[in-house]
Amino acid sequence: MIISKQKNLDEILEAIKDNNSFFLVGCSECASLCGTGDEAALEDMKKRLEEKGKKVTGYFVAKTGCQVLGTKVELKKFKNEVEGADALIIMSCGAGAQAAVEIFKDKPVYTANDTLFLGNMTRFRVFDERCSLCGECIINETGGICPVTNCPKGLLNGPCGGMKNGKCEVDTERDCVWVRIYNRLNDLHRLDQMEEIAEPKDYGKHTKPSALTGKKD
Ligand code: SF4
Ligand code: SF4
Numbered sequence: 123m124i125i126s127k128q129k130n131l132d133e134i135l136e137a138i139k140d141n142n143s144f145f146l147v148g149c150s151e152c153a154s155l156c157g158t159g160d161e162a163a164l165e166d167m168k169k170r171l172e173e174k175g176k177k178v179t180g181y182f183v184a185k186t187g188c189q190v191l192g193t194k195v196e197l198k199k200f201k202n203e204v205e206g207a208d209a210l211i212i213m214s215c216g217a218g219a220q221a222a223v224e225i226f227k228d229k230p231v232y233t234a235n236d237t238l239f240l241g242n243m244t245r246f247r248v249f250d251e252r253c254s255l256c257g258e259c260i261i262n263e264t265g266g267i268c269p270v271t272n273c274p275k276g277l278l279n280g281p282c283g284g285m286k287n288g289k290c291e292v293d294t295e296r297d298c299v300w301v302r303i304y305n306r307l308n309d310l311h312r313l314d315q316m317e318e319i320a321e322p323k324d325y326g327k328h329t330k331p332s333a334l335t336g337k338k339d
Contacts, residue, residue: 123152123242124215125249126235128163131170134211137232141208143177145200147222149187149214157247158235159183159213167213167234179206187218194225204229257327263315265306270323272299278320 138144146164153159161183168178180203184193197204204210209230212219219233239251254271260278261268270276274292281300284291288301307313 123155123240124217125238125241125251126153126156126158126215127238128158128213128235129233131174134232134234135174138176138209138211141230143179143207144171144209144211145179145204145207146181146211146213147187147193147197147218148181148183149218150183150185151187153187153214153218153235154183155243155247156249159187159218163213167211171211177207179203184214184218187212187214188221190221190224193221197225255328256323256325257332258324260320260323263318263320264303265310265312265315267299267303267306269299269303272302276323278323280316 146167148154148159148161148164150160153163157163164181164183168181171178180200182196182200184196187193204226207229209232210222210226211232211234212222213234215235216233216237219231219235222231239249240253240255241249241251244250251271253268256270259268260270269278274290275282277300281298282291285298285301286294288297290296290298304313304316307315
């Protein structure tokens with residue numbers, strides 16, 4: 123899931139200072155799980171904006187905010203509220219905010235959130251990064267655990283000299299990912315995979331902007 127956190131209100135107010143009335147759009151997927159785009163977050167944003175003298179004409183939680191066509195259809199029933207607003211405030215990830223830019227060509231669109239990373243929710247509203255979207259996944263060779271993301275140095279062939287007592291030298295609260303990979307491969311009786319030397323990673327697979335047509339290779 124895409125992890126986001128809400129910007130502080132002062133930053134949002136600074137961004138929206140040229141407009142007075144707003145329609146708010148959340149997202150029922152990742153942003154709702156993060157508490158940054160669910161109905162409660164939108165209601166809270168409405169209240170706080172109104173306390174600062176702004177008008178909120180309405181709000182809704184899109185099913186999937188980054189899905190341009192679906193969100194456009196869903197928004198039809200809010201036509202009057204949207205037309206009555208000077209601008210939109212999007213409470214989703216950056217992709218959702220840019221979907222709104224494509225939909226609302228004649229109104230300013232602001233984001234209320236910072237989009238942080240792709241990760242897992244390990245406990246309620248506790249998130250850990252899991253994937254850096256490198257474009258060429260290597261976890262079949264590393265016991266299903268990603269060293270590109272979980273090693274601060276992105277090392278691909280075992281731990282650095284700083285690993286101590288199984289912990290990472292960069293963040294001593296965390297296990298060194300190469301210890302985790304070793305233990306996992308050991309449990310799977312696949313320690314032979316530790317002996318295979320990984321080639322330098324081709325970061326050219328992750329040129330931006332990426333696109334995918336849906337065609338299979
Ligand atoms: S190897 Fe690349 S694609 Fe696979 S989990 Fe790690 S960052 Fe993501
Ligand atoms: S201790 Fe392990 S996880 Fe930390 S930087 Fe070194 S190899 Fe990477």
